[in-house]
Amino acid sequence: xxxxxxxxxxxxxxxxxxxxxxxxxxxxxxxxxxxxxxxxxxxxxxxxxxxxxxxxxxxxxxxxxxxxxxxxxxxxxxxxxxxxxxxxxxxxxxxxxxxxxxxxxxxxxxxxxxxxxxxxxxxxxxxxxxxxxxxxxxxxxxxxxxxxxxxxxxxxxxxxxxxxxxxxxxxxxxxxxxxxxxxxxxxxxxxxxxxxxxxxxxxxxxxxxxxxxxxxxxxxxxxxxxxxxxxxxxxxxxx
Amino acid sequence: xxxxxxxxxxxxxxxxxxxxxxxxxxxxxxxxxxxxxxxxxxxxxxxxxxxxxxxxxxxxxxxxxxxxxxxxxxxxxxxxxxxxxxxxxxxxxxxxxxxxxxxxxxxxxxxxxxxxxxxxxxxxxxxxxxxxxxxxxxxxxxxxxxxxxxxxxxxxxxxxxxxxxxxxxxxxxxxxxxxxxxxxxxxxxxxxxxxxxxxxxxxxxxxxxxxxxxxxxxxxxxxxxxxxxxxxxxxxxxx
DNA sequence: GCCATTAACATTGGATCCAATGAGAGGGGA
DNA sequence: TCCCCTCTCATTGGATCCAATGTTAATGGC
Numbered sequence: 001x002x003x004x005x006x007x008x009x010x011x012x013x014x015x016x017x018x019x020x021x022x023x024x025x026x027x028x029x030x031x032x033x034x035x036x037x038x039x040x041x042x043x044x045x046x047x048x049x050x051x052x053x054x055x056x057x058x059x060x061x062x063x064x065x066x067x068x069x070x071x072x073x074x075x076x077x078x079x080x081x082x083x084x085x086x087x088x089x090x091x092x093x094x095x096x097x098x099x100x101x102x103x104x105x106x107x108x109x110x111x112x113x114x115x116x117x118x119x120x121x122x123x124x125x126x127x128x129x130x131x132x133x134x135x136x137x138x139x140x141x142x143x144x145x146x147x148x149x150x151x152x153x154x155x156x157x158x159x160x161x162x163x164x165x166x167x168x169x170x171x172x173x174x175x176x177x178x179x180x181x182x183x184x185x186x187x188x189x190x191x192x193x194x195x196x197x198x199x200x201x202x203x204x205x206x207x208x209x210x211x212x213x214x215x216x217x218x219x220x221x222x223x224x225x226x227x228x229x230x231x232x233x234x235x236x237x238x239x
Numbered sequence: 240x241x242x243x244x245x246x247x248x249x250x251x252x253x254x255x256x257x258x259x260x261x262x263x264x265x266x267x268x269x270x271x272x273x274x275x276x277x278x279x280x281x282x283x284x285x286x287x288x289x290x291x292x293x294x295x296x297x298x299x300x301x302x303x304x305x306x307x308x309x310x311x312x313x314x315x316x317x318x319x320x321x322x323x324x325x326x327x328x329x330x331x332x333x334x335x336x337x338x339x340x341x342x343x344x345x346x347x348x349x350x351x352x353x354x355x356x357x358x359x360x361x362x363x364x365x366x367x368x369x370x371x372x373x374x375x376x377x378x379x380x381x382x383x384x385x386x387x388x389x390x391x392x393x394x395x396x397x398x399x400x401x402x403x404x405x406x407x408x409x410x411x412x413x414x415x416x417x418x419x420x421x422x423x424x425x426x427x428x429x430x431x432x433x434x435x436x437x438x439x440x441x442x443x444x445x446x447x448x449x450x451x452x453x454x455x456x457x458x459x460x461x462x463x464x465x466x467x468x469x470x471x472x473x474x475x476x477x478x
Numbered sequence: 479g480c481c482a483t484t485a486a487c488a489t490t491g492g493a494t495c496c497a498a499t500g501a502g503a504g505g506g507g508a
Numbered sequence: 509t510c511c512c513c514t515c516t517c518a519t520t521g522g523a524t525c526c527a528a529t530g531t532t533a534a535t536g537g538c
Contacts (some may be wrong), residue, residue: 014498015313015521016304043490053523055294058491059301065255066302074254075490075529090399098333101284115341166401253528254491282520293492297521314499314520 022050022060030069030080030140033175041070041078043047068171083172086225092222095168098161099149100215103198105156107207114155115203121147122195126188142178148195152202152214177225187224194220261289261299269308269319271378272414280309280317307410322411324465324472331461336387337400339454342437344395348444353394354442360386361434365427381417387434391441391453414451416464426463433459 013021026046029035043054043060050057061078064070119228125144128137153162181187194217201210254259259319268274280300282293287297298319303309311317364383367376392401420426433456440449 016311017313018522019301023523042488044488053521059298062258062298062453063301063305066305072255072490074256076531077489087399089297092396093397094337094340094399094403096337101333101336157334158329160407162328164407165331167406168399168403176504236275257492281518283518293520294492294494311520315501316519 008101010140011113017064018052019056019059022046022052022056023063025050026060027064027069027170030064031170031174032142033173036080037080037173041080043077052155067167069173080173083229083235085090085230088172088226089222091168091171092218092225093164096215096218096222098165099153099218100211102153102156102158102161102165103202103214104207104211105158105161106152107202107205107210109157110155110202114151115199118148118151118199118202121145121151122192122199126192129181136184138175138178142174145178145181152198170180176228177221180224180228190220195201198228242434257291258295258298258302261285261291261295262302264289265299266303266308266409268340269303270409271381272412274319274458275413276319276321278319281317282316283363289384300404306406308412317414321472322468324469324476327411327468328461329395330407330410331457331464334404335454336455337390337404337407338457339450341392341395341397341400341447342441342453343450344400345391346441346449348396348442349394350443351392354438357387357390357438357441359432360384361431361438364434365431367421374419377414380414380421382399384420391437411464415467416460419463464471 024033026041035041043057043061047054047057047063061070061072065072065078069081070078071081121144125141125148128140128144148165150162153165156162181191194213198210198213198217199211201207265280273281281298282300285300286293286296300309300311304311304317308320309317310320319449323410360383364380364387367379367383387399389405392404420430432454437449437452437456441453
């Protein structure tokens with residue numbers, strides 16, 4: 001199975017489009033945990049998986065390295081970065097400020113329909129995480145959560161802001177955050193209500209409140225994630 | 240001169256280090272205006288200039304493309320991006336928020352020595368821009384200005400924050416901003432006093448004031464830059 | 479039996495190759 | 509004279525090549 005010419009159907013793109021596509025797909029596999037933290041990424045293997053040569057794969061890996069998701073050691077190959085707790089806290093502090101700005105800017109621009117969309121996304125997220133099957137629940141939760149946050153960012157009307165936020169997000173595997181919320185009912189409820197409070201502020205047209213609630217929410221999420229990595233590093237290499 | 244094997248002495252680096260080095264040098268040439276906005280970047284030419292093959296050059300170009308400094312058209316080559324005024328405004332709004340956060344965070348951490356360093360940098364910047372020779376003045380001004388801003392960012396103690404700020408800055412050629420301040424005495428004085436106000440707030444230990452002054456300063460700089468590009472695009476292709 | 483040295487192997491990374499695409503010049507027809 | 513077609517040339521971009529480096533396992537000495 002592994003030596004099939006093309007495991008994944010890559011539409012015949014070329015140049016930047018191909019490289020971006022490869023980077024995206026590799027990123028996804030890391031984000032969802034299909035490729036776990038600390039795992040090695042061999043160029044030849046990825047190349048044959050995607051049915052291309054090593055050249056575009058290398059360029060894709062460089063891109064992921066620049067974003068910080070993987071580390072490339074000279075002549076040794078690439079591994080998925082193991083996030084340091086302090087780095088997670090720093091990154092989430094930046095993200096918190098950016099998303100707070102996005103929320104504040106979204107207030108005068110948001111429509112009733114969009115508020116409804118956000119409400120639906122939040123409810124779906126809650127339902128998914130209260131569901132039974134852990135793995136698809138994680139997946140769906142992550143998707144709903146992404147919709148909630150990226151929608152607010154896009155409503156802000158500042159494309160640079162959206163990009164800056166996603167640049168930071170793309171730095172850490174996300175399945176972990178979802179896992180936390182799905183598995184822990186207290187986290188689940190807190191998360192739901194934090195989103196509700198943000199939504200309320202948006203509906204009320206209170207920019208200051210929206211920004212503050214968003215900032216607090218993101219900082220909290222970052223703290224949870226950092227704690228998880230702390231725990232992980234103390235229980236080293238235990239299944 | 241152009242066909243010399245290696246115009247620039249590239250220390251024999253390899254892998255990511257080499258690619259980053261190339262990206263850095265190409266970026267610098269664009270930033271300083273040595274390679275002007277809209278100019279074509281031919282891989283073969285760059286490769287022979289740096290004494291390497293096209294392979295690492297292509298990876299470097301991809302990196303610059305990801306950051307938005309250049310645009311790569313399929314099978315057509317790379318050109319230095321021509322910033323759109325609205326994009327400049329958006330980017331500087333994000334940068335303003337990030338630098339405001341940095342200034343606020345720097346307040347409880349800054350030392351007397353560092354305040355003195357900032358004062359010196361600001362004074363040097365003013366002296367340089369009040370000097371005679373426009374081109375070196377631009378260069379020196381840019382350097383002093385960079386020191387002022389990056390020092391505050393680094394004092395914030397958040398490496399991610401510093402990176403996020405420089406990521407945005409690396410998106411636009413900077414010689415333009417320097418040119419504006421150097422050539423226009425009103426801009427020059429305003430710029431100097433804005434820096435002074437930020438410094439005062441830092442010295443006073445007033446985080447809120449530091450953040451507000453920094454935000455305002457950056458927004459203003461962005462507005463000036465955006466205006467310049469607006470003017471430029473209306474007087475198309477005129478020497 | 480344990481450690482060091484070395485030799486084979488796996489993998490990376492720059493250089494080169496060639497097909498594909500696009501731009502521009504030159505020629506032919508209206 | 510102007511337009512369009514085609515041929516050629518320049519340039520990009522994926523594939524392949526080979527040298528360099530790191531890793532691992534086996535062998536030999538102690």
